Amino acid sequence: MSTASATQPDIPLFEPLCGRGEPLTVHRELRLFGDAIGLTPRVPSVPSAAALILVLCGASADAQLRFVLGKALFKTFENARRGKNRPSLTSVRALRVQLGKASDTLFLAPGGGAPTDDQLLAQLVGGMSADGLVPELHEMGARLLGTLERCRDSMRACQDPACPRCGAALITESGEWWRRHAPGADGAVQRFVDRVLSLLAFVELWDHRLSRIASNRRRTFSFAAMLDPARTPVGHFLEAYGRLAGCANLGELSLLLVRRGVTHTGGRRISHDLLRKWASRNYMMPPRAAAALAKAAPAGDRMQWQFEVARWLTFVCDLVRAAPADEIPWEGAQEIVRVRYKTLAQNERIRRAKTRKPLPAGMAKAADADKHR
Secondary structure, three states: OOOOOOOOOOOOOOHHHHOOOOOEOOOOOEOOOEOOOOOEOOEOEOOOOOHHHHHHHOOOHHHHHHHHHOHHHHHHHHHHHOOOOOOOHHHHHHHHHHHOHHHHHHOOOOOOOOOOHHHHHHHHOOOOEOOEOOHHHHHHHHHHHHHHHHHHHHOOOOOOOEOOOOOOEOOOOHHHHHHHHOOOOOHHHHHHHHHHHHHHHHHHHHHHHHHHHOOOOOOOOOOHHHHOOOOOHHHHHHHHHHHHOOOOOHHHHHHHHHHHOOEEHHHEEOOHHHHHHHHOOOOOOOHHHHHHHHHOOOOHHHHHHHHHHHHHHHHHHHHHHHOOOOOOOHHHHHHHHHHHHHHHHHHHHHHHHHHOOOOOHHHHHHHHHHHOO
């Protein structure tokens, strides 16, 4: 699998999902994500390497780095990456402290492992690419996606299973399903959506399994239930958050957040109107606001995870709505995604039942760690 890097900035990070940089075509602008992934209506385009970071995190890698480092250190980092200045070793050490473990993950020594201060300095100077100041982050994201896809594929049978009675395929061919349920959408978009949803289905399958193995019985949730068209995925997230906090509706939740002093960007209060806006089909809840809510929740890490899933599902719904020539309402697009997700999730369960392979080494280790927490 190819990855984005400083020497190959033209190879898209979305390649593991799109398949060899396959151009996507939409017929209208995405409602919530706009041109964030570089798609112009009726113009076949390959999403940029920075697009995945933006969709996943709600901010570019550069913006996130600015938030972590602060104004002064970020300027030092930016000048070094652009090749304008060579920072002192004191500044390099300050950057390393502020970045924490991330610096040793993004910037590796030539033989692997954490780099020395001199090695880190050599990598920092002039390392900017067409994708921004931190191409290493895009490369790491591509490696993670590739690892996840290979892990999923290793759990599958060599051939998809057939019915033992009639021999018919138990798993419907992708193109046939889309022709029946959503004709007119670009084939590349269909394949892209299938790859995103099948990865999410695989993640949900193992998330539930690891929860059953773990001694603390981590809170789980249904990805398909978050696609019920009665609410947006983020609306379902907010409803679940309110239920966890003992609130009957968003109005009660807003009052609770005010009492607890929970604020979002710039210390602004999270009002009832703001919650309703984020739960609507016209606005996307900022990730920092979701992080503020998660910090105030009893199961904060799981609520943060649920928001991230909601964000991905919202992105897929937005893409499906924008793809076909004939316009479809948001509710219709979300229902298509819900049905397709349930189909792909069932496919993963069928394949898993057919193979009955043990947990991959990394997942087994995670499960064992959970047992001893």
